[in-house]
Amino acid sequence: MTAPFKAPFKNRARAALADPVLKIAIDRTTGNAERKRAAALAAFPEFETARARGRAIKDHVIAHLGHYLELFERNATARGAQVHWAADDAEARAIVTRICLAADAKLVTRAKSMLGEEIGLPHALADAGIERVETDLAEHIIQLAGEAPSHIIWPAMHRTREQVAELFKAGHQPPPAAEDPATMVQSARRVLREKFLSADIGISGANFLVADTGATCTVTNEGNAELTTTPPRIHIVTAGIEKLVPSTAHAFALLRLLVRSATGGEMTQYTTFHAGPRRPGDADGPEEMHIVLVDNGRSRMLADEFREMLRCIRCGACMNHCVVYRQIGGHAYGGTYPGPMGAVLTPVLDGLAASRDLPNACTMNGRCAEVCPVGIPLPTLLRAWRRRSWREGLEPGSLRAGIGIWAQVARRPRLYRLATRIGLPLMRLFGKGGWIARLPLAGGWTDHRDLPRPAARSFMDQYRAQQKARK
Amino acid sequence: MTARDRILSAIRATLGPGKPPAQIAAEAAALLDDPDAARPRLAAPGLPDAFAQKAAALGTSIDRIGSMAEVPRAMARYLDAHGLPPRFAMQPAPELAALDWSGLAPHPGTAPDEPAALGLALHGIAESGSLVIHSGPDNPILMAFLPLHHVVLLREATLLPHLEDYAARLSAEAAPRNAILITGPSGTTDIEGSYVRGAHGPGFLHVILIAEPG
Numbered sequence: 208m209t210a211p212f213k214a215p216f217k218n219r220a221r222a223a224l225a226d227p228v229l230k231i232a233i234d235r236t237t238g239n240a241e242r243k244r245a246a247a248l249a250a251f252p253e254f255e256t257a258r259a260r261g262r263a264i265k266d267h268v269i270a271h272l273g274h275y276l277e278l279f280e281r282n283a284t285a286r287g288a289q290v291h292w293a294a295d296d297a298e299a300r301a302i303v304t305r306i307c308l309a310a311d312a313k314l315v316t317r318a319k320s321m322l323g324e325e326i327g328l329p330h331a332l333a334d335a336g337i338e339r340v341e342t343d344l345a346e347h348i349i350q351l352a353g354e355a356p357s358h359i360i361w362p363a364m365h366r367t368r369e370q371v372a373e374l375f376k377a378g379h380q381p382p383p384a385a386e387d388p389a390t391m392v393q394s395a396r397r398v399l400r401e402k403f404l405s406a407d408i409g410i411s412g413a414n415f416l417v418a419d420t421g422a423t424c425t426v427t428n429e430g431n432a433e434l435t436t437t438p439p440r441i442h443i444v445t446a447g448i449e450k451l452v453p454s455t456a457h458a459f460a461l462l463r464l465l466v467r468s469a470t471g472g473e474m475t476q477y478t479t480f481h482a483g484p485r486r487p488g489d490a491d492g493p494e495e496m497h498i499v500l501v502d503n504g505r506s507r508m509l510a511d512e513f514r515e516m517l518r519c520i521r522c523g524a525c526m527n528h529c530v531v532y533r534q535i536g537g538h539a540y541g542g543t544y545p546g547p548m549g550a551v552l553t554p555v556l557d558g559l560a561a562s563r564d565l566p567n568a569c570t571m572n573g574r575c576a577e578v579c580p581v582g583i584p585l586p587t588l589l590r591a592w593r594r595r596s597w598r599e600g601l602e603p604g605s606l607r608a609g610i611g612i613w614a615q616v617a618r619r620p621r622l623y624r625l626a627t628r629i630g631l632p633l634m635r636l637f638g639k640g641g642w643i644a645r646l647p648l649a650g651g652w653t654d655h656r657d658l659p660r661p662a663a664r665s666f667m668d669q670y671r672a673q674q675k676a677r678k
Numbered sequence: 679m680t681a682r683d684r685i686l687s688a689i690r691a692t693l694g695p696g697k698p699p700a701q702i703a704a705e706a707a708a709l710l711d712d713p714d715a716a717r718p719r720l721a722a723p724g725l726p727d728a729f730a731q732k733a734a735a736l737g738t739s740i741d742r743i744g745s746m747a748e749v750p751r752a753m754a755r756y757l758d759a760h761g762l763p764p765r766f767a768m769q770p771a772p773e774l775a776a777l778d779w780s781g782l783a784p785h786p787g788t789a790p791d792e793p794a795a796l797g798l799a800l801h802g803i804a805e806s807g808s809l810v811i812h813s814g815p816d817n818p819i820l821m822a823f824l825p826l827h828h829v830v831l832l833r834e835a836t837l838l839p840h841l842e843d844y845a846a847r848l849s850a851e852a853a854p855r856n857a858i859l860i861t862g863p864s865g866t867t868d869i870e871g872s873y874v875r876g877a878h879g880p881g882f883l884h885v886i887l888i889a890e891p892g
Binding site: 348 | 680681682684685686688689690691692693696697699702703705706709710715716717718736770790791806807808813814815816817818819820822823824841842845846848849853854855856857858859860861862863864865866867868869870871872874876877878879880
């Protein structure tokens, strides 16, 4: 969704850093996710082989994307589904809205789909005057709060249980009897059940599009996808064109990686393949199934240096392990997708000029690439955006001037050594123990973390002294 | 130009004309060679024990019985243990209708707040402790999602070792509208990561594992 950023990234990040409740919420969820993933991998020694295979499957599909799209379209159509194509978010919104209006739909239930968020479906449905009910528990929470997801697996992870209790008290009739998670989940179950059964249309995403059967695949732990897609008259799927897999067996190979990397489980509770609408004689199911295949920048990524990003299976491991995400949470990123994968995708979706701060807000520690289940070199891709931003003149003048001065000094060894000889002792004056907590002109760094106190003498000075001593 | 043409021609412009479909299919199949190298081992020797161990670890309760004829007694045991009434929703499958249900009251159709339902799994998958159900005339999908207690019959003879073994059957048969792998009771970790059962689907999943086929 090309939502205009409310405030510059730096302001959003500063506000997030100043919010102690947010920090608690982030730590609880990402800490849990990190521990559970580590345990799941320890119990699966074949993970590295599975990861190499997962990466090869995605690369194979990407290399033959046109072939698989047409194969999927043919097989899905043969099963009675109607396949639509959308080049961008506006086209995708228009297709879904048109189907809803043609069916005279009043109430639409939706199972969590990040692609749906990406194309701005929630707003489009509201604009068309259609009641939209989010059925994933976390999406239900943020719908009550009027917010966007802050994580691709746990969209409401920025909310503590106390905050959720407030939202449910105001939004559920009757309100939940207590504030513990179990009672609140029961309350949501009761409220949403009525909606499931009275909806005109159910909208889901897809974790996989299976080319040889024409089926779409959803995975959930709650069971909300099946309750969203079965009772209504129409089931609409919105999916990115990179979700294709050759066969069900390939989907399973990726599923083993996806679930372990996302939640530390081995399988989601419900893994469901949807192949077309209700068959003659079927006991239940929708009368119509529509599948909207969405490009929205993906064929462009295929053509440029961001092709590897099309491997992404949206597990969220990169953000759970990102030191920046774990400080500022998801909303500060300002796009649909947060964390490292979001910092690569947001410039594709919203333009680099509006999002150049995101690739810059990375420490390059490489943890995201280490945990990525399909081997996406995220730091390399973020560096590619930095290079492009520089080339396109998007970096501010002060930064360009600063780097220009540094380059002048760095290319003159004598001058560089002189500068370090003057600078080092000055910096050391501000240090206590091994760290500098405050440094003039470097508040942007030291306000939120300490700077290591430099050694008394530069590397070159120490090296020379050592060489001299040896002689 | 339609959106379809625009997308496909943009892809073709980047990727070139493409290989023959048979060659692409062969490459795709080769990616799955030596499946054991990239999948977990079974939790125990023997499919029933491996399945039971995995399913139990996910919070699924298990009752192992000898034959189909014992199913009504096993069902009565379960309902009784959970303080449930003898009335429950039952999948309209001939092999279930053929059993002697005296003392219990199975009914077709599932109410929005149905306390319990009994259904039949097509397969069990030992690797993951998953149950497989397919939609069809005698299997309404909502029966697996609306009740609070979902009781599923599974024959040991239908157990498959790995997910790939099921995938092979799915592409061989005509795939149904819905093919669902159920792996444990419905749950959520959406509030502060704390695990709560029965988010939307059943809060209790009970498997009656039958040693002898029918």
